[in-house]
Amino acid sequence: MALIELKNLHKRFGRLVVLDGVDLSIEAGQSLVILGASGSGKSVMLKHIVGLLRPDEGEVWFSGIRIDTLPERQLMPIRQRFGFLFQMGALFDSLTVAENIAFPLIEHTHKSASEIRQIVAERLRMIGLPGIGQKMPADLSGGQRKRVALARAIALEPEVILYDEPTTGLDPIRSDVINELILRLKRQLKITSIVVTHDMQSAFKVADRIVMLADGKLIADGTPQQIRQSDNPAVQRFVTGEASPEELSVLRDID
Amino acid sequence: MSLSLIETLGHSTNDALAAFGDFWRFVGRTLSWTIRGMFSWRNLRLLLPQMYEIGVRSVPVIAITGAFIGMVMAIETYTQFKTIGQEQRLGSIINLSVVKQIGPVLAAVMLAGRVGGALTAELGTMNVTEQLDAMRVMGADPIRYLVAPRFIACLILTPILTIYSDLLGVLGGWLVSVKSLGIPNEPYWIFSAQGVDTWEIMEGLVKSLFFGGAIGLISCYKGFNSGAGAAGVGRACTESFVASFIAIIVLNFFFAKLLRDWYEAIYGIVGIFG
Numbered sequence: 001m002a003l004i005e006l007k008n009l010h011k012r013f014g015r016l017v018v019l020d021g022v023d024l025s026i027e028a029g030q031s032l033v034i035l036g037a038s039g040s041g042k043s044v045m046l047k048h049i050v051g052l053l054r055p056d057e058g059e060v061w062f063s064g065i066r067i068d069t070l071p072e073r074q075l076m077p078i079r080q081r082f083g084f085l086f087q088m089g090a091l092f093d094s095l096t097v098a099e100n101i102a103f104p105l106i107e108h109t110h111k112s113a114s115e116i117r118q119i120v121a122e123r124l125r126m127i128g129l130p131g132i133g134q135k136m137p138a139d140l141s142g143g144q145r146k147r148v149a150l151a152r153a154i155a156l157e158p159e160v161i162l163y164d165e166p167t168t169g170l171d172p173i174r175s176d177v178i179n180e181l182i183l184r185l186k187r188q189l190k191i192t193s194i195v196v197t198h199d200m201q202s203a204f205k206v207a208d209r210i211v212m213l214a215d216g217k218l219i220a221d222g223t224p225q226q227i228r229q230s231d232n233p234a235v236q237r238f239v240t241g242e243a244s245p246e247e248l249s250v251l252r253d254i255d
Numbered sequence: 256m257s258l259s260l261i262e263t264l265g266h267s268t269n270d271a272l273a274a275f276g277d278f279w280r281f282v283g284r285t286l287s288w289t290i291r292g293m294f295s296w297r298n299l300r301l302l303l304p305q306m307y308e309i310g311v312r313s314v315p316v317i318a319i320t321g322a323f324i325g326m327v328m329a330i331e332t333y334t335q336f337k338t339i340g341q342e343q344r345l346g347s348i349i350n351l352s353v354v355k356q357i358g359p360v361l362a363a364v365m366l367a368g369r370v371g372g373a374l375t376a377e378l379g380t381m382n383v384t385e386q387l388d389a390m391r392v393m394g395a396d397p398i399r400y401l402v403a404p405r406f407i408a409c410l411i412l413t414p415i416l417t418i419y420s421d422l423l424g425v426l427g428g429w430l431v432s433v434k435s436l437g438i439p440n441e442p443y444w445i446f447s448a449q450g451v452d453t454w455e456i457m458e459g460l461v462k463s464l465f466f467g468g469a470i471g472l473i474s475c476y477k478g479f480n481s482g483a484g485a486a487g488v489g490r491a492c493t494e495s496f497v498a499s500f501i502a503i504i505v506l507n508f509f510f511a512k513l514l515r516d517w518y519e520a521i522y523g524i525v526g527i528f529g
């Protein structure tokens with residue numbers, strides 16, 4: 001049985017149809033990459049998986065439980081099994097970096113203060129930012145904030161981690177370290193990963209399956225190899241990073 | 256044409272009802288966390304900073320408003336009382352108005368502006384930067400972490416701040432009446448004591464407890480449901496103040512009616528002229 005299942009998911013905001021019948025099932029231990037143009041609804045899809053958004057139509061299942069209809073209180077224990085890296089980080093700006101990372105640990109474990117301090121230091125080392133625990137999020141750069149948010153998402157060693165653009169805003173070397181981190185979490189702890197990214201190098205490195213979202217539907221689904229060789233022109237252009245003549249036509253006026 | 260008008264009307268009625276239901280669900284969850292949270296010392300860590308922010312930092316503005324209201328009351332009523340030769344009784348009407356009506360209501364309105372605006376802005380910003388979602392995803396209910404402590408702080412501190420406002424209002428009224436308008440000190444206090452009894456003071460304080468609760472709930476709710484971006488947060492702050500203000504005024508009317516009925520049932524009709 002699949003760990004996560006989205007069945008015929010529909011979501012619209014006012015008149016804007018964002019998801020228009022998404023079907024997707026994700027096996028435990030898999031690492032899935034979601035591709036899609038900016039504004040195609042990738043973040044919206046991720047939020048449905050943890051019940052932050054409710055579908056207008058369709059179902060969301062997690063390990064045999066239907067979660068899109070569960071009341072908030074019953075979602076709480078299920079959400080503890082997820083880690084979520086928000087696209088903008090979403091660090092608590094009234095807490096220090098260390099307190100941010102410790103938040104889920106204090107909330108859900110009975111670890112002592114010194115154990116928590118140790119885990120926080122360990123996580124900060126993993127993301128390459130040792131010793132910044134006492135800083136406030138406002139004092140960090142965008143990329144540093146993203147990495148701290150990643151540290152917070154993996155603090156509890158959850159079963160499933162959802163990464164919303166983990167490498168955006170990072171330099172190429174740091175990006176590669178994050179890719180390695182995602183791979184290692186998957187291999188060593190058997191964590192299921194769902195990664196939204198625009199970074200093709202990162203996508204092909206971490207994925208064992210890639211799907212692509214366009215016009216509210218999944219238009220491609222396969223192994224990295226299959227996606228690379230896809231004969232769908234939209235997928236091809238996305239992978240090679242080339243705009244279509246129609247997309248370039250908006251620039252014609254400049255000439 | 257007329258059909259689409261009916262449809263629009265139907266939609267907006269529907270939205271309004273949904274928002275109303277949503278608000279009361281929010282209130283229910285806040286009350287439930289408030290009651291459960293009372294038995295845990297750990298929550299003091301969340302409560303104390305809010306008490307400081309909401310309470311201590313509001314004292315100056317509350318004190319100034321109270322004092323000036325007392326002083327204005329004295330100036331305005333003096334002429335009226337003098338024409339009927341009853342200016343010695345000035346204290347009774349000033350102090351009665353201050354502790355029963357103007358003190359609690361103005362203190363609450365000031366707090367709705369100062370505290371309510373700050374709460375809505377803070378929580379609204381957390382909403383648009385997805386910090387509330389982040390908390391939910393980590394399996395923590397933001398109502399427990401953010402709303403319950405702010406609600407409790409408003410509930411406890413509004414009556415306390417109202418006492419300050421009352422006190423300064425009484426002093427301000429006395430200052431103008433006795434020191435400037437020349438009413439003799441002793442009769443001023445005697446008539447004041449006649450005009451105001453414990454019931455009236457308590458009425459003001461009980462009201463302010465409800466005003467405080469309304470301010471806390473409305474401003475947190477508006478923050479949690481703010482629209483996107485800086486503009487969304489700004490609009491939420493305005494709406495929050497307007498809604499709190501209306502709630503205060505309406506609650507005040509119902510308290511006046513209800514408590515008057517009870518008072519008459521217990522003591523019969525008693526006027527300030529004894």
Ligand SMILES: Nc1ncnc2c1ncn2[C@@H]1O[C@H](COP(=O)(O)OP(=O)(O)OP(=O)(O)O)[C@@H](O)[C@H]1O
Nearest residue numbers: 013016018036037038039040041042043044045087
């Ligand atoms: N809470 C919301 N209310 C209204 N509209 C929303 C909301 N969330 C998302 N949208 C809209 O849904 C569409 C998809 O948004 P989403 O954030 O999922 O895009 P995305 O694929 O993650 O894009 P990007 O790669 O730029 O992050 C956008 O047009 C956005 O304006």
Ligand SMILES: [Mg+2]
Nearest residue numbers: 042043087164
């Ligand atoms: Mg996104």
